[in-house]
Amino acid sequence: MTDLLRHRLQTSLGAAYTLERELGGGGMSRVFVAREEALGRDVVVKVLSPELAEGLSADRFAREIRLAAALQQANIVPVITAGTGDGVPYYTMPYVDGLSLRQRLARGPLPVDDAVSILRDVARALAYAHERGVVHRDIKPDNILLSGDAAVVTDFGIAKALSASKTRADGETLTRVGTSLGTPAYMAPEQAAGDPATDHRADLYALGCVAYELLTGAAPFAGRPAHALFAAHMSETPAPLPAGVPRPLAALVMRCLQKDPARRPQSARELLQALDATTTGAGRAAGRGWRLTAVAAVIALGGSAAVGARLYRTRAGSSPSADGRSLAVLPLANASGDTASAYFADGLTEELTSVVSKLPGVRVVGGLSAAAFRDRTSLDAREVGARLHVGQVLEGSVRRAGARVRIAARLTNTGDGTLAWSDTYERDAADVFAVQAEIARAVAAALRVRLGGADSVRLARGGTRDTVAHELYLRGRAKQLQYSAASLREAIALFEQAVARDPSYADAWAAIGVAWANLGDEHVAPREAGEHMIAAASRALAIDSTLGTARFDRALGLAYLRRISVRDLVAEVRRAVDASPNDAMLQALGGFLVLLEDRDAGVAIALRTRDIDPLAGVVAAFPAWVLRYAGRTADAERLARQAIALQGDVGISHGTLGTILLDLHREADALAAFERGRAVGDRDLSTAGMGVALARLGRIEEARRVRAQLEAEARTRYVVGDWMAKLCLALGDRDGALAWLARAADAGSAYTMFVDLDPDFAALRGDPRFEAVRRRVGLAGDAAGGAR
Template sequence: MVFKVLAPELSADLSVERFKREILFAAQLQHPHIVPVLSAGDMNGVPYYTMPFVEGESLRERLNRQHVLPLDDALHILREVADALAHAHLHGVVHRDIKPDNILLSAGHALVTDFGLAKALFESRSGSVADTLTRPGTTLGTAAYMAPEQVNGEEDADHRADLYSFGCLAYELLSGAPPFGYVPVNWILMAHTREAPPPLASKCPEIPRRLADLVMRCLEKTPERRPRTARQLLGELDAILQHRRTGRSTVVRRRWWLVASAGLVVAAGISWYVAGSASETVDPDLIAVLPFRVSGADPLLHSLREGMVDLVSAKFTGSARVVDARSIFVAWHRAGGTDTSDVDEHTAMQIARHFRAAQLLLGTVSGAGRTVTLTGALRDVRRGSTRQATVQGPQDSVPVLVDRLVAQLLALHAGEDARNLASLGDKSIATLREYIQAQALSRRGRFEDAVPHYRAAIAGDSSFALAGMGLGLTVGWLDAGDWNEGWRVAWRGRDKLSAGDRAVLEAWVGTSYPRWPAKSRLRQLAERAVEIAPHRAEAWYALGDNLYHFGALQGLDDAPLRSLNAFSRAFASDSSYGYAAEHLPDLYLRLGDSANARRAAEHLLALDSTSRYGTFGLWFAGTVFRDARRHARAMAALERIISTSVSTDIAQSALVTGVGYEDAEYLLARLVTGGATEDERSRARHWLFQLASARGRLSLAARVFDGAMVLRGPAIFAGL
């Protein structure tokens, strides 16, 4: 059971008896997609209500992780929410606060919670509608999802307000953001009453037009122009779902019948599959695995032709997924694939597109004597580029070889350098999968999410040096925790690293770890790393980072220019390598190149708009280039979280560019008082001291210095 107590600001001026009556009125709702209210009461005058415990997560938590949901998942959730609303409205209960936070996901189903709470708060409070709307935290709904009639405080707002909120919810699930984005509350409230949201069809051209139109009808300002009831809304969603389930198979049957009747089964079968059925949008994590080509006389090898599809597919789990093997076989056979003949590469690519797979896996099985060689080539459906992995061993070790091949393919799929495949070959798939997930998260600036995956990879192999290096860098970027946790692992497994990886490791920790060398010595080791591995973004980043932070202390007058060159080389080697990309806006601006500074900030946003990189890029673009809307969005995002990493990024940027001091001081001051740990609070004081000193605010610097000395002692001088 969940016991919910109203916060003091919510229960002020509230009639407890009326609150209990309204809550218990909503308790009549019994439906598979509604979390029921069990009881309501008060304890020493503080109202409470109880609900059953639901195992799972909220839709908000899933959106924070995933940002945009797959279309089928979004439709499934929306259909069940609409079903819940239809039932509640039939019984005279309007929710008034439909939003991702009030939708729970459990065992594959959506459940709406807190039915009747918003109305109970309103009906049981003394004061006017305007008072209720303007009281902090006690509006009749949540700003991003409020219907215009709720914003205007209309007392006759009815069930159609829920349909508007449903439209806001659907818009966010399908596009990644609410209709009016993440802007200050007052602007959102005004937009709900006056502005038309951008058409969903233009933002998400890949979704069915009928669905986009339905969502926009829900968002009509006038209630009469929305769907009449939630039951009507549910019916339209069911029709869309039914069309998705049957429309494609109907087209397939019709085309296949036409092909057969023309007597051109094989040739036209290929053209049927190629023509018209491919989707322009693809899932970046979906792989289409086609039957492998086989060379060699051994019958055992030929049994692997289609068998490899099942063997390989079973190993792909987690972020990388494969198209259902049975669906692949049907498509492949219809397009002309047989036991003895393969489809051409163009047709194979069309099959992948048909299933919306961004990657196509083509493979070969070859035998010579008692040795078998497995080769897998991952072809990017959009760009046409190919990355290849090969394993070899005895014929009786095929299952082990498949594990090794899939491990390498997983690494390639995640963007790992092909030169690292040899050092990854002895890892279990489970261990490698954790490492790959950590790398993907870290590259996008999701450092907090990456850390547990690095630790899981190290738990699977305590000498996993690459995972140790990743953890060391990630914890360093977070500016929290034990920096040596990862470096100890990396150093312990250094002999298993390639020459390039070993050079990069030494560029960070030196050659006598755990004794740390001077920064000038680390710069020399980084310069050596780029000579040994000029293709490695990690090597150029190590050099650039040393010059960015410590070049001036080493007496290098041209450190900013040299740092920019190193980061640019890292970026040229790998444009998705966010570590290097984050420093580019500052450096370009410091060197007077505002055009490239703007482009670099936009690139950070493109990497992942909701990550650390994206939030910093949004703040930089809004602050430096005086884009008030972007600045407001960035600060609104930072108001929702207390982030040490982004706050220190902004502080560093302010020190380098001279822009944004006020924001940096505000965010750091919040950390000083609201940081989760003593370490976070002390680091915030450290940066606040630097900012105050740089601005000549000596009184503030002295106060911060006194507090920092108590917490950190002489460590406050680190990096000054």
């Protein structure tokens, strides 16, 4: 049978494809790998089983397949072609080199963080498809592929195509009684019952089944025959998820498994937002980035930002200005068809943003805000200009095929929507950095920016011609965005492989420093991270002295190790922010440190972020913290609330708001803010902040339990000492507070340099033990005490 089928399929495909091997299949199809001769790439050819092909309308099938083929999103494996030859219906898709989720599950259970990351990728795919009227109808581990750092969904719309093509013109179905298009173990009750009103929420039920299997090792009602599965899905409640699953995540999974579609999340977009708010890995990535060190990764890596409803402002009537020399670099579309390597397009977008940011006199909106337009299928440049307050939009696409890269770019005026410039570059992958510099020069010409010889040199710095080193670097950046201790160490290993291949790769050296900064004050003591930060950043600066990120990380590493005075630290930070005027997070963090010497200057630097990244909540939150230290509490509260409105799943925003509300003696409101912060993954600040609020509300025993919990955790992991000190003070334990501050200072915590600015520690001033902490962090006897 297989040999005959293969012969018939090869005859139908003709010379365009050469069948190479069979991957297997089962159920609805046979699966082959074929070589697409024209493009020299591997594709997957799926041949429908004879049972499904029987009675199938080729025209209806082709029409439905065309709808599926229109889906172009990073987490969806697209359909390339479809046809019927010699009675054999088939369709082709890109070949994704990796395991299916089913194969991965056979190796053993996944960590919760990895499970959530996969679920988020699938939810993104479903959100994109559902919003375009396409329902999958057969979500299961077999149709989720893992390649690189991405999960991608295959066979999108195929079940619908089969269902539609088996319906006669009079509306009567040709599908035999007892035949279901879908998989019983993952089938929603309404789908199992054959309800014609079944809609996109059946996919959410199926994803709930997949989530249940990822977290327990078995799908709901596993081990039962098909007829019993149908009955169970319609009438039984699955067993509760194990205690090790975070409660918000467990509740969300069980909500997806509700029998009534109206009680499930009502859209994949809603489900994705709920996943972002869980307390596991991917959801924590944004939430826990509140510390100086943890947020530092955003400097180089960017990330995705939710579309905010309004821009944040610090004074009534103030807003970013839009002029001809301001632009946004929108995410480059991945046109390669290889959805598993979408990180390549994302990486090039960030690099191109960095390059055009070097143009003198040009304001470039940060990647966090520009990423808000990632999944928009059609873009009106005028709308983008109004939202981001820019005069120009740079957008385009990237296609990678083997060793060749094709980049298309265009610059559009947001005032009238006219095209200012466009070009297409097809080069060897080794020339990608040169292409980015060429695009930057073209943008400069279109904006009438005059470049000197030094400017041209700056545009070409930082990159590599080693394509393998570049690939390792981009893979490392993708790992770094996961923000778990394991993924950060994986990222460091990848960056180190990149610089081993090309020791002159400045951006990779800088990325090593950023990754260690992420580990410091979150997963490891800052002093442990400091040596690595200094070494990597120094190598980066030796190659490219203009890298503001590397300059900042080196100075911060020196501060962790107490090898730099506060005055010299502030001077280095000023140089870093001057070198990177378009880096919103660097400006926010830089302003934070400049506060140590000059409050007004620190606030001014931090508030530059409103022009650079107006839609990024994580960026908006840091100036709120700066305003709090500067004594502008009302402005700080307003900015923190606006940060939450922009991006509600970021823990720093809720933690900052809670801190400010404590300053205003609104303890009940502060407790609610800290609880929301902890729910989205903000660990030490929000947990200890809850304890402080509870103590001030007179709920002493609850506050003591919070303290005991954190002290127990401190025996096995690094716990941020400054907030433990605040909790001890709230419980009346002055000795405990001073001991925790001393412990934090010894560990190298950068925050201990701010004890003079923090009103919570006013009661400790003058105590010899407090003065010892000040001396240890370089404040005592230094004019940089925050008084000016």
